[in-house]
Amino acid sequence: MRLSQLLIPTLREVPAEAEIPSHTLMLKAAMMRKLASGVYIYLPLGKRVLKKIEEIVREEMDRAGAQEVLMPAIIPAELLKESGRWDVFGPEMFKLKDRNDREFCLGPTHEEVFTDLVRNEVKSYRQLPLTIYQIQTKYRDERRPRFGVMRSREFIMKDAYSFDADWDGLDVSFDKMYDAYCRIFDRCGLKYTVVEADSGAMGGKDSKEFMVTSSVGEAVIAYCDSCGYAANEEKAECIVEHESDEEMKPLEKIHTPDVRTIDELVSYLDVKADKFVKTLIYKYKGKIAAVLVRGDREVNTVKLANLLKVNENDIDLAYEETVRSVTGANVGFAGPIGLKGDVLLIADAEVPMMKNIIVGANETDYHLKNANYGRDFKADVVSDIRKVVDGDKCPRCGNPLKLERGIEVGHIFKLGTKYSDALGANYIDENGNEKPMIMGCYGIGLNRIAAAAIEQNHDDKGIIWPMSIAPYHAIVVPVNVSNDAQRNLAEKIYDELSKAGIETLIDDRDLRAGVKFNDADLLGIPIRITVGKKASDNIVELKLRRDENSIELNYDEVVNKVKELIINSI
C-alpha cells in the first residue's frame, strides 16, 4: 500500500481527550477516531490490526475444535426475560423497540442466544460435546466509558460456549479453551497472568481471568512469586496474622469530640491505624450487617456478598438514619459493643487476633479503648472479608503477595446448568433420561488486546507492534522521492516484497525525511527499509522498530532478509 493513497491522518499533537498511551497512540497513529463517548471508528490501519487479532483468535479456536457461527446483535426481550437477565442488566443494555412496539436490546453478551440455538437443535448425548463461538460486536451502555477502547460501549468480542453431557466433559472442554487462550495471547505477543476470579453469588466456578499486566489496568491482581498463586483483588485471600500476645487491659471510655474517621482518630489520639477496628454498617435486602475490619483495611464487598449469599449490588453502606438507629450515635462512632436491633455482626478474621483495640462507643463523641474480642464482644460470623494488600502472606505458601494492575483481556468460567436450566436446554442420555447440558463460557476482548499490546509495546515515539499483529510487516522509505535513483529502487523493493507476500507499505509521499521517519516510528511498523543516498550503488538500510541501529545491505538481499525476520518473529 502506498502512504500517498492510504487514509492515514496521523496527528502531530496529542489529542486532549486521551489520558493513557494506548488511547493517545491509537488516535495519533490514525488507527481510530471517536464518534461518541465509548464509540469508535476504525480507520484502515486500526482495522488491519483487529483483523490480525481476529485471525489469530479464529485459528486457535478452530484448532481447539470450536465451530464459528454468527449471532444477531439484536436480541428479543423475551429471551432475556426467560433467563431473568433483562432486569439484571437493566440500564447497562441499549434497548430498542420495533415499529410494532416489540422490545429488543443490542446484545451485551450472548449466553441466552447460544443456549436457545442449542436447545432447539441439539437433543441427544450423541451430539455432545459441542463448543461454538462467534466474533461479534457487543453493546453495553457503560456507566462510564473510559480510556478509549479499554472500556467502550461498543466492542468486539469473541465469545464461546461449550455444551457437555456431564461435568467431566466440561472439564475437558474448559481445559481446551484454557490452552487455546494461552496460545492466543502468546501469539499476540502479550505478557499476561492467569488469575483466579470470583464469578459472583449467581453460580459458576473455576473462573479464570487472563490479565495483561499494565499500570493502566483497571483490575488489581495479587500474585505470589514463590508458588505461582494469582488471583484478582476480589478473590485474593491471605493468611491471618497470629494472635497478639499483649496483656488485656481494662476497657476504657475516651472522649473524642467530633473525631469520626480513622484518619482523624490517628492524629487526635496519636495511635497508628492498625490499633483501631472500624465498624461499617451495611444494608442488604432490607437487613442490616455491621462489619468489623482493622482500621487500615478495606472491606472487600465481593467477599461480603458471597458470605451474605446475595449479589454485590444488593449491598450498600447504610444511610445516616439507619446508622443512628443501630448505634444510637452519629455517624463516626459505631462500634461492636452495644449495637441495637437485629444486626448481623461480622468480623474480619484478623479482628479476633488483635488486642486492646480502639472502637467506636456507639455514643456520639466517644470511643472505647482496650476492647478485646471474646471478652468485650463477639461476632456472629468471623470470616475473611477484607481486601489483601501488598506484602500480605500468600494463602498457599506464606510468602509475601505482590499487587499489580492488569487489563482483563480474557475470561473463562464454568457456567454449569445456570442457563440450560433457565431455558430448558436438555438432552437425552444413553438411558433415555432427560438431563440439562453442562455449559462453559469463554470471552476475549479483541479491541482490548490491541490496546493492551500498545500499552506493553511503545516508546516516546510511538507504537512498537509485535510482528504477529502489526498492520504491515515492513515499510519502505525513499528519503527523497524526487531523486530518481532513490524512487526507482524503493519502488523495485516495494514490488518485490509485495510479490513475496510480505505486507508492505511504501512512503511515496513528497515529504521531508524527518516527517516520514517520525510517521514510521509512530505507526510502529516492525521493519523499515530506508532508501537513501546509496541508492545509486543499490545499498539500502534495514532497521527494526524495536532496535536503535540499522544495517546496510544490497537491495537483492532485502526480500530474503525481511522474510527471515518475519518468520523468526511470528
Added chain:
RNA sequence: CGGGGUGUAGCGCAGUUGGUAGCGCACGUGCUUUGGGAGCAUGGGGUCGGGGGUUCGAGUCCCUCCACCCCGACCA
C-alpha cells in the same frame, strides 16, 4: 449516579474592564529546500456547543439544555 473540569478553524490553544475573532500546526497555490516533524510568499477555512435572557452591542455577564474528559460509585 455524585464530585471536578472543558467546549473558540481538522488538531493544540489564546482571547484583558462587554466594542465587528486570533496564534501555531495542518490544508491550497508558487518558488527554494530535501537523512529525524523546512523557509519565504500567498490563499481558503468559524452558526465561538445549542437555546433563551440582560445590553445600543455578548466568545466574554445571567439562566437553561447538551456534549466530552477526569476522580469516585458500578461492571455476566
